[in-house]
Amino acid sequence: MDCVAxxxxxxxxxxxxxxxSRIGEELYLESVDDGLALRSVNSSRxxxxxxxxxxxxxxxxxxxxxxxxxxxxxxxxxxxxxxxLASLDRSVEKCRIQLKSxxxxxxxTLHCKHGLLKTHNLSFQDCESLQAVFDxxxxxxxxxxQPRLMVDxxxxxxxxxxxxxLSVSSDRVWLRNHVEDGADSLRAMMxxxxxxxxxxxxFSVGSQTSVTFCLKELRGLLVFADSSGLxxxxxxxxxGSPVILSVADSVLEANFVLATLSEDSHPKNHVNPDTxxxxxxxxxxxxxxxxxxxxLIAMESSELPGPSHVPTSPPRPTNNRKHSYIEEEEDEQAxxxxxxxxxxxxxxxxxxxxxxxxxxxxxxPSQEVLASDSEDENQTETS
Amino acid sequence: xxxxxxxxxxGCLNHFTRVVNTVSRLTKACVLRLTCDHLYFVLSGxxxxxxxxxxxxxxxxNFFDEFQLEGVSADANEILLEVAxxxxxxxxxxxxxxxxxxxxxxxxxxxxxxxAAELPSLSSVSRVVTHDIPVxxxxxxxxxxxxxxxxxxxxxxxxxPPLKTLKSVVDRMKNxxxxxxxxxxxxxxxxxxxxxDLVSVTTHFKDLGNPPWGDDGxxxxxxxxxxxxxxxxxxxxxxxQQFLTGQQVHPSRAMCNIVxxxxxxxxxxxEDVSLQYFIPALA
Numbered sequence: 001m002d003c004v005a006x007x008x009x010x011x012x013x014x015x016x017x018x019x020x021s022r023i024g025e026e027l028y029l030e031s032v033d034d035g036l037a038l039r040s041v042n043s044s045r046x047x048x049x050x051x052x053x054x055x056x057x058x059x060x061x062x063x064x065x066x067x068x069x070x071x072x073x074x075x076x077x078x079x080x081x082x083x084x085l086a087s088l089d090r091s092v093e094k095c096r097i098q099l100k101s102x103x104x105x106x107x108x109t110l111h112c113k114h115g116l117l118k119t120h121n122l123s124f125q126d127c128e129s130l131q132a133v134f135d136x137x138x139x140x141x142x143x144x145x146q147p148r149l150m151v152d153x154x155x156x157x158x159x160x161x162x163x164x165x166l167s168v169s170s171d172r173v174w175l176r177n178h179v180e181d182g183a184d185s186l187r188a189m190m191x192x193x194x195x196x197x198x199x200x201x202x203f204s205v206g207s208q209t210s211v212t213f214c215l216k217e218l219r220g221l222l223v224f225a226d227s228s229g230l231x232x233x234x235x236x237x238x239x240g241s242p243v244i245l246s247v248a249d250s251v252l253e254a255n256f257v258l259a260t261l262s263e264d265s266h267p268k269n270h271v272n273p274d275t276x277x278x279x280x281x282x283x284x285x286x287x288x289x290x291x292x293x294x295x296l297i298a299m300e301s302s303e304l305p306g307p308s309h310v311p312t313s314p315p316r317p318t319n320n321r322k323h324s325y326i327e328e329e330e331d332e333q334a335x336x337x338x339x340x341x342x343x344x345x346x347x348x349x350x351x352x353x354x355x356x357x358x359x360x361x362x363x364x365p366s367q368e369v370l371a372s373d374s375e376d377e378n379q380t381e382t383s
Numbered sequence: 384x385x386x387x388x389x390x391x392x393x394g395c396l397n398h399f400t401r402v403v404n405t406v407s408r409l410t411k412a413c414v415l416r417l418t419c420d421h422l423y424f425v426l427s428g429x430x431x432x433x434x435x436x437x438x439x440x441x442x443x444x445n446f447f448d449e450f451q452l453e454g455v456s457a458d459a460n461e462i463l464l465e466v467a468x469x470x471x472x473x474x475x476x477x478x479x480x481x482x483x484x485x486x487x488x489x490x491x492x493x494x495x496x497x498x499a500a501e502l503p504s505l506s507s508v509s510r511v512v513t514h515d516i517p518v519x520x521x522x523x524x525x526x527x528x529x530x531x532x533x534x535x536x537x538x539x540x541x542x543x544p545p546l547k548t549l550k551s552v553v554d555r556m557k558n559x560x561x562x563x564x565x566x567x568x569x570x571x572x573x574x575x576x577x578x579x580d581l582v583s584v585t586t587h588f589k590d591l592g593n594p595p596w597g598d599d600g601x602x603x604x605x606x607x608x609x610x611x612x613x614x615x616x617x618x619x620x621x622x623x624q625q626f627l628t629g630q631q632v633h634p635s636r637a638m639c640n641i642v643x644x645x646x647x648x649x650x651x652x653x654e655d656v657s658l659q660y661f662i663p664a665l666a
Contacts, residue, residue, distance in 0.1 A: 190515040198506030
């Protein structure tokens with residue numbers, strides 16, 4: 001593999017990496033049909049981000065001979081290459097990423113002014129493909145706004161705020177801090193920001209909805225969008241389905257997928273009788289981190305062709321996964337049989353099964369879900 | 384009990400924000416006392432706060448365009464609320480360019496001060512940000528704790544040196560010692576002293592001037608007091624530093640009263656705000 005990014009795109013690449021670093025500890029690199037994908041996921045599998053750089057993003061793009069190249073590496077080591085954005089601007093003319101398969105090294109070379117070359121050899125690990133299952137087109141609600149609007153609204157909330165609730169009606173959007181129930185909930189300050197639909201470039205709301213997701217991980221995207229000036233699109237459905245934020249231009253597409261609290265564990269929101277309020281109040285609930293699973297987002301569990309292939313065997317819930325999310329969707333997904341609906345992938349993070357070519361003797365699945373990462377403590381193996 | 388107020392002028396809003404920011408840097412919790420004419424932020428000296436007490440008085444008319452209050456009862460037309468000034472500060476921070484800010488007492492799951500700011504927006508409809516700040520209503524039987532502190536019978540009253548200078552001296556002294564002695568006399572002279580095993584440092588200020596308290600003040604009640612005689616108080620330097628660091632409002636007058644070896648009483652006056660801070664002497 002050999003790609004060269006030049007000029008301003010070097011900085012864009014650096015910013016993408018910095019954005020991804022806000023999500024997870026590792027950078028997953030994969031060469032796909034549409035270009036080069038840089039992805040990251042957080043440890044609880046509740047946030048996933050992917051930057052897809054098309055071949056046109058690069059001055060030169062030569063895909064790896066073995067088209068299914070993918071690897072992962074600690075994101076900090078990649079960040080170190082692109083440390084100072086200001087100096088990148090000033091002195092780096094181009095950035096070359098090469099895969100030296102015989103050495104198992106990813107070589108990133110920064111060609112700087114005055115003929116200076118900075119070469120970084122990064123070792124990587126093999127890994128499975130990391131891809132969340134999501135479908136923007138099927139989302140009932142779509143909002144698009146200039147990044148400034150998003151950044152300004154987020155400013156109203158303290159940087160330490162974890163979860164935020166987004167509610168929409170036919171002409172209004174409310175953003176509120178989500179406070180988990182507990183001893184402190186009565187003492188916490190509640191903040192609500194109400195925006196009119198007119199402030200959005202695009203506002204298409206299927207029905208009044210309210211979703212709660214983690215704000216912290218989103219900030220990485222907002223910083224990227226703000227500096228790139230690209231409008232941010234937001235796709236979401238009912239609680240439990242992930243919210244997808246994306247920015248795109250002709251050569252780059254970034255998608256941030258964040259899990260949302262599912263219906264039963266929906267937060268008790270602050271009722272303000274003075275404002276026109278969508279009827280989305282939910283009953284008080286358990287502290288959502290106890291319901292970690294309700295926060296898991298759909299992850300594709302196999303490499304079989306098809307954009308959103310799902311395993312034919314259902315995910316096996318372990319005892320501690322008996323929670324409201326599963327119960328709610330039990331009617332659609334029999335726990336012990338039948339192919340789960342795409343939504344039910346959201347119960348777990350699946351690994352990618354080896355391709356048939358790699359395991360000629362193995363027939364395709366039993367579709368067992370394997371642990372995706374040996375390091376990943378959250379996963380359990382199905383037998 | 385009812386309270387509604389509104390600020391429209393951006394200058395007033397900024398000024399109010401600065402006062403609240405100052406208070407929030409001095410204490411994590413205080414009492415907000417509301418009367419028809421004034422707002423007070425009160426911290427009554429407790430062991431928990433290290434014995435310091437604070438009285439910050441604002442004249443309501445200088446900040447609010449609208450102010451309606453219905454107190455606890457007709458003869459006690461006041462409302463006292465325990466609040467975390469930091470919450471108020473955070474709420475005001477997001478309302479910086481607001482077209483208007485409304486504050487009212489509301490009841491959500493508990494009593495709250497609700498601050499609603501109308502912000503400029505990209506469309507014809509304003510953005511509205513609402514903050515519900517939880518408060519505790521102080522029952523009337525406890526009001527006596529939050530009365531205006533009496534002016535102590537001080538020995539010397541003196542204007543402070545320029546705050547910037549004072550602050551930088553105290554900042555440096557803080558690195559060397561935990562306690563500081565502040566002494567002053569009626570001749571406009573003030574010394575700040577620290578004394579440790581390793582080092583002693585004294586900073587001298589002169590020509591500071593002594594406020595004329597007139598016939599009521601004790602400055603004239605002891606006419607035979609030798610103007611050169613220093614009165615001193617030894618205080619925890621961190622408390623003094625915290626007070627000086629937090630200041631966001633530049634006072635038109637800054638002075639202190641010293642009760643010999645007992646209390647350091649700092650007074651900052653601005654045209655519509657007054658701030659008094661009492662630091663007890665270290666035992």
